[in-house]
Amino acid sequence: MKISFSWLKQPSLYGMLIAVALLSLFPFYWMYVVGSSTNAAIASVPPTVIPGNQWNQTFAHIMSMFDIWTVYRNSFIVSIVVAIIQVFTSTLAGFAFAKLRFRGNNALFGVTMAFLMIPVQLGIIPLYLLMANLGLVDTLAALILPYLASVFGVFWMRQAMVSNVPQELIDSGQMDGASFFRVYWAIALPMVRSTAFVLGLFAFLTAWNDFAWPLIITQTPGNFTAQVAVSQLNAANNPSYPAILGGSLVMAMPLIVLFVVTAKQFVAGVMDGAVKG
Amino acid sequence: MASKKVHVSRRNESIAGYAFLSPFFLLFAAFGLAPILFTVYVSFFNWDLLGTQEWVGLANYQELFADTRFYSALGNTISIFLLSSVPQLICALLLAIVLNSKKLKLRTFWRAVILFPFITSTVAVAVVFGAMFADHGGMMNWGLQLLGLQPVMWHADGLPGQIVIALMVNWRWTGYNTLIFLAALQSIPAELYEAAEVDGASKVSQFFNITIPQIRPTIFFTIVTSTIGGLQIFAEPFQFGGGNYSGGASGQFRTITLFMFDQAFGQLHLGYSSAIAIGLSIIIAVVVGINFFISNKLVKGDK
Numbered sequence: 001m002k003i004s005f006s007w008l009k010q011p012s013l014y015g016m017l018i019a020v021a022l023l024s025l026f027p028f029y030w031m032y033v034v035g036s037s038t039n040a041a042i043a044s045v046p047p048t049v050i051p052g053n054q055w056n057q058t059f060a061h062i063m064s065m066f067d068i069w070t071v072y073r074n075s076f077i078v079s080i081v082v083a084i085i086q087v088f089t090s091t092l093a094g095f096a097f098a099k100l101r102f103r104g105n106n107a108l109f110g111v112t113m114a115f116l117m118i119p120v121q122l123g124i125i126p127l128y129l130l131m132a133n134l135g136l137v138d139t140l141a142a143l144i145l146p147y148l149a150s151v152f153g154v155f156w157m158r159q160a161m162v163s164n165v166p167q168e169l170i171d172s173g174q175m176d177g178a179s180f181f182r183v184y185w186a187i188a189l190p191m192v193r194s195t196a197f198v199l200g201l202f203a204f205l206t207a208w209n210d211f212a213w214p215l216i217i218t219q220t221p222g223n224f225t226a227q228v229a230v231s232q233l234n235a236a237n238n239p240s241y242p243a244i245l246g247g248s249l250v251m252a253m254p255l256i257v258l259f260v261v262t263a264k265q266f267v268a269g270v271m272d273g274a275v276k277g
Numbered sequence: 278m279a280s281k282k283v284h285v286s287r288r289n290e291s292i293a294g295y296a297f298l299s300p301f302f303l304l305f306a307a308f309g310l311a312p313i314l315f316t317v318y319v320s321f322f323n324w325d326l327l328g329t330q331e332w333v334g335l336a337n338y339q340e341l342f343a344d345t346r347f348y349s350a351l352g353n354t355i356s357i358f359l360l361s362s363v364p365q366l367i368c369a370l371l372l373a374i375v376l377n378s379k380k381l382k383l384r385t386f387w388r389a390v391i392l393f394p395f396i397t398s399t400v401a402v403a404v405v406f407g408a409m410f411a412d413h414g415g416m417m418n419w420g421l422q423l424l425g426l427q428p429v430m431w432h433a434d435g436l437p438g439q440i441v442i443a444l445m446v447n448w449r450w451t452g453y454n455t456l457i458f459l460a461a462l463q464s465i466p467a468e469l470y471e472a473a474e475v476d477g478a479s480k481v482s483q484f485f486n487i488t489i490p491q492i493r494p495t496i497f498f499t500i501v502t503s504t505i506g507g508l509q510i511f512a513e514p515f516q517f518g519g520g521n522y523s524g525g526a527s528g529q530f531r532t533i534t535l536f537m538f539d540q541a542f543g544q545l546h547l548g549y550s551s552a553i554a555i556g557l558s559i560i561i562a563v564v565v566g567i568n569f570f571i572s573n574k575l576v577k578g579d580k
Binding site for chain 2 (some may be wrong): 013021047128146149263272
């Protein structure tokens with residue numbers, strides 16, 4: 001068995017990449033270092049860079065501010081519902097735009113794409129008023145509804161349908177008497193499943209990390225999502241670095257696991273979206 | 278009979294088309310489009326969150342034009358935007374060239390590692406950087422003192438605070454943009470470089486004469502997306518200021534979106550806040566328009 005050490009001949013290339021990797025990963029490590037230390041240890045000179053043994057105390061401190069499991073549950077419900085429905089609305093509309101012939105197809109698509117450029121914060125005030133009118137302030141439904149339709153998702157899924165689903169398969173499906181929904185569900189959707197999966201990952205990630213909207217629309221700790229919870233730790237009267245950074249790590253943990261498991265698809269998804277963009 | 282059947286199936290196809298678009302369009306109309314249009318309407322009112330609604334015409338916009346807080350927030354936003362997007366895109370392009378090296382091993386590993394910061398929430402990034410750049414007892418000031426330099430009051434002073442906020446954006450987005458550039462680099466035909474090698478062109482000359490022109494649409498795309506995102510920056514300065522809308526003791530890193538949220542949900546002035554939102558949108562549109570203009574000019578200049 002021959003082991004190749006040829007990469008050692010390019011020290012500058014790998015040296016640079018290792019430095020970048022350390023920069024990328026250090027903040028995560030440091031969240032754990034601080035989260036497992038006391039406030040006093042953090043302020044010491046020189047600063048601690050080795051984990052302490054206070055993790056359980058930090059965890060208890062965070063639990064005294066809010067119930068971590070409730071926050072997990074809320075963020076998980078919101079993120080998974082957003083991901084599934086956004087994938088459904090996007091693939092269905094993407095399929096119609098890419099594969100069905102109807103009057104106004106191109107014009108409607110053009111109009112929709114114009115909204116890719118519109119800043120998201122623009123509608124946040126009326127959105128709040130709308131939720132107030134619907135009686136949805138401080139509910140999980142208010143966190144979900146604004147994210148079920150994604151212009152970017154429709155754009156991306158239309159591209160995926162155009163490049164992955166041959167028109168002949170659609171036509172032959174129709175010949176066999178299958179309904180259009182059946183053609184979408186049984187033929188087109190399986191052919192774009194990897195892109196649709198990455199769209200779902202993005203939607204999940206964005207919903208989990210969303211901050212401004214949940215900050216405004218949730219009020220009671222029972223409805224806090226991950227980022228609002230971290231924000232509460234940061235805005236406490238007597239802020240504690242171990243609780244803030246430990247809490248950030250606790251709230252990032254599900255995404256870290258998700259990313260490690262799906263890294264390959266994730267990377268491919270970012271690069272795929274880029275070429276088309 | 279056959280033509281009738283085709284006719285019926287064409288009609289069914291139209292019905293299916295509209296039916297399949299409707300879940301997206303209904304949800305988008307209700308929770309995307311309607312709120313955006315309503316923002317324009319609210320901006321013509323003196324609209325208190327607790328009830329009062331009084332038509333005031335353009336008064337909110339007149340107030341906005343004369344409001345020094347708005348110009349200060351605009352200045353901070355643009356400063357943070359430039360400090361974050363310029364180094365970020367340059368670093369991303371250089372890193373993409375490194376990652377595009379044919380000899381590189383473990384490609385997927387490196388790509389995943391540099392994308393890792395992207396999954397972090399803006400809130401987590403802000404609290405971590407807030408702690409590393411603490412005014413007293415922070416890791417960075419310790420490092421500066423080690424080098425014999427004076428500690429910097431990152432939170433208390435103006436420009437240092439903006440630099441830290443820009444660093445947060447750089448840290449979170451550089452890897453993402455690197456992969457976008459990498460995808461663009463991979464789509465450049467290898468023959469272009471081979472021909473240049475034959476002609477004896479240097480690497481630097483290849484970079485400026487082949488790489489940059491070939492990936493110009495991607496450069497434009499990344500500039501536009503970082504403009505749209507960067508000018509709306511909110512969570513980072515919000516958390517860096519301790520979790521409130523003030524943007525620092527003297528508003529030294531208060532951005533337009535912080536100002537807008539403060540007016541809406543701190544002061545309950547929804548009308549004025551909506552005018553700020555429209556103002557911000559116009560500014561974003563202008564900056565994106567300038568990008569289009571410059572990009573078109575450059576393309577024409579090539580020919």
